[in-house]
Amino acid sequence: xxxxxxxxxxxxxxxxxxxxxxxxxxxxxxxxxxxxxxxxxxxxxxxxxxxxxxxxxxxxxxxxxxxxxxxxxxxxxxxxxxxxxxxxxxxxxxxxxxxxxxxxxxxxxxxxxxxxxxxxxxxxxxxxxxxxxxxxxxxxxxxxxxxxxxxxxxxxxxxxxxxxxxxxxxxxxxxxxxxxxxxxxxxxxxxxxxxxxxxxxxxxxx
Numbered sequence: 502x503x504x505x506x507x508x509x510x511x512x513x514x515x516x517x518x519x520x521x522x523x524x525x526x527x528x529x530x531x532x533x534x535x536x537x538x539x540x541x542x543x544x545x546x547x548x549x550x551x552x553x554x555x556x557x558x559x560x561x562x563x564x565x566x567x568x569x570x571x572x573x574x575x576x577x578x579x580x581x582x583x584x585x586x587x588x589x590x591x592x593x594x595x596x597x598x599x600x601x602x603x604x605x606x607x608x609x610x611x612x613x614x615x616x617x618x619x620x621x622x623x624x625x626x627x628x629x630x631x632x633x634x635x636x637x638x639x640x641x642x643x644x645x646x647x648x649x650x651x652x653x654x655x656x657x658x659x660x661x662x663x664x665x666x667x668x669x670x671x672x673x674x675x676x677x678x679x680x681x682x683x684x685x686x687x688x689x690x691x692x693x694x695x696x697x698x699x700x701x702x703x704x705x706x707x
Contacts, residue, residue: 504552513560516662517553519546519601520568528588535703536583542597547604548704554617561616562668566661567605569621570598571676576686577603577696600696602674602683607693609672618669620661621683623676624654 507514522542529537535544550565557563575595584593605621612619660678661667674683686692701707 504549507553508556514553514556515560515563516566517550517557517564518566518568518658518662519550520566520658521545522568522594522597524590524594526590528584528593530583536585536593538593539583539597542594543600543604544700544704546601547700548706550608551704551706557617558615563617564662565608565617565619566658567601567619567621568624568658569601569605569674570595571623575599575684577692579695579699582699599684599687600700602687603693603696604700605674606672606683606687606690607697610690612671618667618671620667620670620673620675622657622661622674623681624657625676 523538525538531537531540533540546567557565575598577596577600581587582596602621605619608619657675657678661675664678670680673680674687675681698707
C-alpha cells in the first residue's frame, strides 16, 4: 500500500537511501519464515530497491545509497543464512551488512547505462537506542567502541545522495565521505551474483 502511495503521489524518484536495522538478542522470524535480522537489515532493502527500480530509472539521473558497515573478515554462510544453528547478534548482523555491500557490487553491473548509480557506506557506530535490548555484556562491549552523533553518522549518506563529486561514481564503498576499499569477500563477483540470485528467490522476485 505504501509503495502504491509513493508511486501515485510522486512522478519522480531521484534518491533512495536504504537504512534500517535491528540488533535482536534472540532469534525471531517474520511471517514469511525469514530470520528477522536478515529480513530487516538486508532483504527488505533488496526488495524495496527492486520495487522502485523502474521509477528510479525513469527519473535518472538517480542514486541508490545502501547504509552498510565495515565488513572485513565477515563471510556469508550460505549453509546457515537464517542463523538457525547457532544464533548470536554478531552472527546475525555482520553478514547482513556484508550482504549489502555485495548487493551493491552486483546491482552496479545491472545498472550500467541506466543513469542510476548505487553505492554503499559505513556510517560509524552511531549513538542511538538501537542496542537498548542487548545484554549488559553486549552493551559494555559496544560502549568501548567510539560512537558518533546521528548527524555525523548521516553525513556520508547525505554526501552520496547529493554531492556532485560522486555523480558518476558507481558500485563503491565509502567511509567518512571517502571511497574505501571493500573487503576481498565483497569483491568476488561469483559470490556477489550468488547472494543476489538467492535474494531474488527469497524476496519472491524471481
